[in-house]
Amino acid sequence: MIEFIDVTKTYGEDSAVCDFSLIAPSGKITVLMGLSGSGKTTLLRAVNKLVQPTAGSVLIDGNDIADLDSVVLRRSIGYVMQEVGLLPHKSVLDNVTLIANIAGQTKDEALNNALELLELVGIDDSFHNRFPGQLSGGQQQRVGVARALAIKPNILLMDEPFGSVDPIVREELQDELIRIQRQLSLTIILVTHDRYEAIKLADQLVVLSKGAKIEQAGAPKDLIEKPANKFVQKLLGL
Amino acid sequence: MFSIGELFDWLTDAENWTGRYGLANLFVEHLTLTLVSLAIAGLLAIPIGVAIGQSGRGETLVIAISSASRAIPTMGLMFALVMFMGVEFRQFAVVLALVGIAIPPVLAGAYAGIKSIPIVIREGARAQGMTTLQQIRHVGLPLSASSIAGGFKIAYLQVVSTVVLAPLVGLGGLGFGVIQGLALRDFAQLTGSAVVIVLLSITGERLLAKAQGKLDRRLTQSKINR
Amino acid sequence: MEWAAKNFDFVLELSVTHLLISLVPLVLGSVLAFALVRLTPLKLAGTIGTTFSAIYAIPSLAVFVALPAVIGTSYLGPTNVVIALSIYVAAAMFFSIRDAFSQVSKPTVFIARAQGLSPLQLFVHVELPLAIPGLIAGLRVAAASTVSMASIGAIVGVRNLGYLFLDGFQRKIPEEILTGLFAIFIIGIALDLGLWALGKVLTPWTRRSAQRV
Numbered sequence: 001m002i003e004f005i006d007v008t009k010t011y012g013e014d015s016a017v018c019d020f021s022l023i024a025p026s027g028k029i030t031v032l033m034g035l036s037g038s039g040k041t042t043l044l045r046a047v048n049k050l051v052q053p054t055a056g057s058v059l060i061d062g063n064d065i066a067d068l069d070s071v072v073l074r075r076s077i078g079y080v081m082q083e084v085g086l087l088p089h090k091s092v093l094d095n096v097t098l099i100a101n102i103a104g105q106t107k108d109e110a111l112n113n114a115l116e117l118l119e120l121v122g123i124d125d126s127f128h129n130r131f132p133g134q135l136s137g138g139q140q141q142r143v144g145v146a147r148a149l150a151i152k153p154n155i156l157l158m159d160e161p162f163g164s165v166d167p168i169v170r171e172e173l174q175d176e177l178i179r180i181q182r183q184l185s186l187t188i189i190l191v192t193h194d195r196y197e198a199i200k201l202a203d204q205l206v207v208l209s210k211g212a213k214i215e216q217a218g219a220p221k222d223l224i225e226k227p228a229n230k231f232v233q234k235l236l237g238l
Numbered sequence: 239m240f241s242i243g244e245l246f247d248w249l250t251d252a253e254n255w256t257g258r259y260g261l262a263n264l265f266v267e268h269l270t271l272t273l274v275s276l277a278i279a280g281l282l283a284i285p286i287g288v289a290i291g292q293s294g295r296g297e298t299l300v301i302a303i304s305s306a307s308r309a310i311p312t313m314g315l316m317f318a319l320v321m322f323m324g325v326e327f328r329q330f331a332v333v334l335a336l337v338g339i340a341i342p343p344v345l346a347g348a349y350a351g352i353k354s355i356p357i358v359i360r361e362g363a364r365a366q367g368m369t370t371l372q373q374i375r376h377v378g379l380p381l382s383a384s385s386i387a388g389g390f391k392i393a394y395l396q397v398v399s400t401v402v403l404a405p406l407v408g409l410g411g412l413g414f415g416v417i418q419g420l421a422l423r424d425f426a427q428l429t430g431s432a433v434v435i436v437l438l439s440i441t442g443e444r445l446l447a448k449a450q451g452k453l454d455r456r457l458t459q460s461k462i463n464r
Numbered sequence: 465m466e467w468a469a470k471n472f473d474f475v476l477e478l479s480v481t482h483l484l485i486s487l488v489p490l491v492l493g494s495v496l497a498f499a500l501v502r503l504t505p506l507k508l509a510g511t512i513g514t515t516f517s518a519i520y521a522i523p524s525l526a527v528f529v530a531l532p533a534v535i536g537t538s539y540l541g542p543t544n545v546v547i548a549l550s551i552y553v554a555a556a557m558f559f560s561i562r563d564a565f566s567q568v569s570k571p572t573v574f575i576a577r578a579q580g581l582s583p584l585q586l587f588v589h590v591e592l593p594l595a596i597p598g599l600i601a602g603l604r605v606a607a608a609s610t611v612s613m614a615s616i617g618a619i620v621g622v623r624n625l626g627y628l629f630l631d632g633f634q635r636k637i638p639e640e641i642l643t644g645l646f647a648i649f650i651i652g653i654a655l656d657l658g659l660w661a662l663g664k665v666l667t668p669w670t671r672r673s674a675q676r677v
Binding site: 245305308309310311312313314315317318320321322395398399402403406407413416417419420425428429432433435436439440442443447 | 517518520521522523524525526529530533539605608609611612613615616619620626629630632633636638641642644645648649652653656
Binding site: 045048050070071072073074075076078079081083084085086087088089090098099102103131132133144147148151157 | 569571572573574575576577578579580581582585589590593594667668669
């Protein structure tokens, strides 16, 4: 369970996030949806200390992350983003094993784990020794997901993960994400501005306006049936 | 050996500034050789660079010239040309060597300047019905001016530093005091001349960098106004 | 060709000196530049950059003879020339190293950090390998100009290939000058090819066969 308590983040005069409180339950997908400038990425990055909140705290299973070493914390949380950011100088397989090796898994453990994960995300064996530059955008993001899972995290943070792949591939990847999440019972926080993606993936859908103000949160079905206000209505395209 | 005081005395002694081998005359010689060579190089290299950039033909030539030129020692080039053309034509030979040294960077600057103009702007000019010459005059040259200035800056530095060696083949220039100072172990003359050389090269480099920056700014401003 | 053949051993000896007097500054200067890029605080980086571009503007002979006055080395001999050339290399490499690292793809570094790589691991596994193409390109330029500039060291008493220019001119032996030109050209090209090949070996992911078809 990830708990945001009165999280505030200001950059100079601007507050990207203002007094944000939310619980992302374990084993569920929480989707943060909003326009650009709604502070959704800032919230995501507060979970693995890529961003330090100006005030408030983030708790993981009851432990305040402020007390945890940031490097150790990051090695227990998977992170996936739109630009993927695979290491262009390492093979697909090495991209997945590198962080696991660094995080202290034995070579065999990391390798077996990586082989399993690449199969899980649907990357064929023949791609294992290629460089990321030889993969399509969709394939790269599959590897990106496998890499994020290599450290066997319970939590996965995803920042517009499928934003730059073709619509058809995006659908495929979304379906597989749901399958993987159920199989590994991951706690996922996913940030998106795509309403179809939000409705499709969310167990809990959180609609944010400027300053990460929660306009409405709940099951997608409830939001569609009873939108709290015009903003939610508009953002969900109702 | 010698002190800052001696250096100061040498530099402020009027006698060291006047006469055939006085600093004033050597300075003028140094600057003249440099500017003449740069001007000739510009007249030759800018049109060729622009033409290659505009037509897209001969690009490998530009790359080959600029990488090969880096591997040729300027000192050897100057000595060889004076030797082969004969000592009586040394002035001509040195200018020829300096032009040869200045051409590659100016050529590369002109070529890169044209190449860096966005395709849409070049296509736009053509679509409006500009002739090739009009495209070069109204689009190519103004937009690549800062890159050409950058090429001249590199050329200037290489030419100024090669002219320092000109006294070795019997010409003048500020290198005279260095060469003579080394031979006569006159460390005040040696260091004093070096100081003037440093001032000449750094001032010129700063001026050309400023010009380059100004042309760059003019470019960005004109973009905003549109 | 007759002159070159007759004096082959001498030319070889000069070539070895020439190569050494170019390689040592290349290594020293690069290390110095690297340390400056990585260790100086942002505030000072601008000042160092301006200083280096000014130093780079000074003709080498002027540096060779001004250095003894500044740091007290001997006017003649290799130490002085090696130090001066190292400063030139550092001045050139400061900018190439800075650019090589700043051109490393930001998302790649970001995600590696998000995954919990420590700063040292980030450097070893991500930043350094990805900066290699830029570093090699910078070294190739620095190597070419150092080999060429080293010949001027002959004027202040370093017995390298530049000596052939001075001696050949004085004794009016055109072949000697040409031999010098040719030998320096060959050393420059050899170093350049060596660095190019090193770059290719170190960056297999940039090869054309490794690109998407």
